Amino acid sequence: MPDTGPYTMQRFAVHFAGRVMDELIASVADLSDEELHALPAGAPNTIGFIAWHVLRSADNVVLFAFARERTVWMRQGLHEAWGLPRIEQGTGMEQAAAAAVRFPGATALADYGRAVRDEILPRIEAMSDEYLVGVARVVPWGEVPRLEAIGQTIIVHGSQHLGEIAVVRRLLGRDAPSF
């Protein structure tokens, strides 16, 4: 979707959700296994866990909460292949348990991110105004307008976690995007 043109809810949501998804994918794609799972002194979560948590949240909201369809996560059987929860996406997970989560590698995690991005962005673009301002039940907030759920779960929540990832990347001696 072009960056210019009338300010529509669809353009806003696709542009910014896409931007967050792209940056999440880029923030893990160049990492080694060690860096993906690294926990520098003081950092509460690994980059892999943070990225997975945001990607799973986006997958859950657009596929399951909005459409009551199986998530990309479940369709690809990643919960079994990776030995991770089928439903939960990391919210409220104990720090030690979060730090212990292992992924098959940055490439696999980035591939999951691309699959989620490629699944949800066309769906959002095709949503009508009425659908976006209509409400969906999203755990843990309850009934919220779909646009707000996209804004909160993917755009705002994702952006905040990108800020954390930037700090951990710097702690690992990696370049971090300038905001």
Add this chain to the structure above:
Amino acid sequence: MTTGTRPAAVALLARAVRSALGETIATVDGMGGDELHAVAHPRANTPGWIAWHVFRTADVIGSRVGDAPELWAMRGYAAAWGLPREGNGSGQPTADAQALRLPSAEALALYGRELRDELSETVGALDGRGLDRRVSAFSGRDFSAADALHIFVVLHTVRHQGELNLTRTLLELGTPGGGA
């Protein structure tokens, strides 16, 4: 967007501006001077710099969207704090950013609150023409007012809030930890 849904989107944007800036204000308000200027690791920004940079950036964009002077200059903060009238810290070398000194967390939070209140009111009053109007941002690029507000106020603030939260954690200042 239909005329019926545009006001809903404007209200969401105004609320997002208020909420994002409010979280940053709350995160620094009440910090001691040592905490505000603490350096968590050699490549880190201080909590004070992060919040100042967020507020300055929002102030610059807000002034262009609202076609009004920046609060930073208009309320005399630049002069009172002995800092430049221009600039928001973007691209500043880490050492210079770490050396920035602010008068106090309370003064910084007051600037943030004034900015949040003025800017959210400005955004809430935008109509379709105001949202679509082109405004210059940084590096000579121009954006629609709506995109500039989303990119340089909401998303920029939220992303730095993530940095700020983790910086507080690294400094053992009590940011919630655990899962995500």
